[in-house]
Amino acid sequence: MDPKDFKKAIDNADDILIKEIEIKDKKKGREIEIEEIRIKRREGGREKINKIKEFFKKFWFLLWKDDSFKGWIFAVIFLFVFIKFVFFPILSLTTGTSLPLAIVESCSMYHQGNLFSSPETWWENNGQKYSEFGINDTGFDEFQMKKGFNKGDILFVTRANPEKLEVGDVIIFNANYVNPIIHRIVKIENDETGKKIFSTIGDNNPGQLDSEKKISEDQLVGKASFKLAPYAGWVKLVFFEWKRPQQERGLCS
Structure with a gap:
């Protein structure tokens, strides 16, 4: 081999070696940079987690302690x-209803004495208005929430499916009043289109209100399923009692 070619080959080999070393150094430098970024991310993540923990710790203390x-x-x-x-x-x-919890705001469904009163005595005093709708004492005794409820009680409300509602159910519906009415169904009919029309009455009212004689499906808000918390609604009612007529204020009696 020509000495010049040999020297040139050696120089080329040295250049290749130098480039390989440079590439390795760059890779190593890049790896170091990547590792530094990972370390910073881990540290930043821990710092964020610690801040979140500290926030909830202070939040919990402020809320409960x-x-x-x-x-x-x-x-x-x-x-x-x-x-x-x-x-x-x-x-x-x-x-399935916009009003899942309802506070009873009047005494229209009150049964005097409630748990301690005799159902027979209550029926003797109130049965006539139900008899007009073909409801007797035996039928009433099978109704849901047959002992009524008191002003301030909180009721659990579910969706009122018109096809599944029955006479005796307690429904919540919109009428020409500020708040919905909570009364018992006494009659169910169909209109000319086949839709249900409901009539209700308050257990403690002497008769029907004009606004509850023809209640359409669109007026329904929900069905009262059970009494959730007796008198608990007074926490809210007490702030609005002064707006009510004098004869409607206070506890039911």
């Missing part, structure tokens, strides 16, 4: 927001 005035105010605001924007929407979705 802080007995200061600030703690009480925060707890009230939090519960209000949670109930209105989380609890009620979920409950509405589950029950």
Whole structure:
């Protein structure tokens, strides 16, 4: 081999070796940079997790353990927001009605004495208005919520399926009043299109209101399933009692 060619081959080999070393160094440098980035990300992730933990720790203390005035105010605001924007929407979705919990605001479904009164005595005093709709004492005794309910009671409400409602069921419906009415069905008919028309009456009312003689399916809000919390609704009612007529204020008697 020509000495010049040999020298050139050696120089080329050296260049290749140098380039390989440079490439390795670059790869190594890149690997170091990548590892540094990973370390920073891990550290940043831990820092974020620690901040979140610290936030919830302070939040939990303020909500449940802080007995200061600030703690009480925060707890009230939090519960209000949670109930209105989380609890009620979920409950509405589950029950199929826009009013899953209803507070009884009047004495129209009150049975005097409630648990301690005799059903026979109550029927003697109120049975006549039901007899006009073909309902006797035996039939009434089979009705849901046959002992009525009191002002301030909280009722659990589910979707009112017009096809499944029966005489004796307690429904919530919209009428020409500020708030919906909660009364018992005494009659079910069909209109000319085949849709259901309902008539109701309050157990403690002497007769029917004009607004409850022909209740359409569109007016239905829900069906009262059971009494959830006796008198608990007074927590809200007490702030609005002063707006009611004098004869409608206070407890039922």
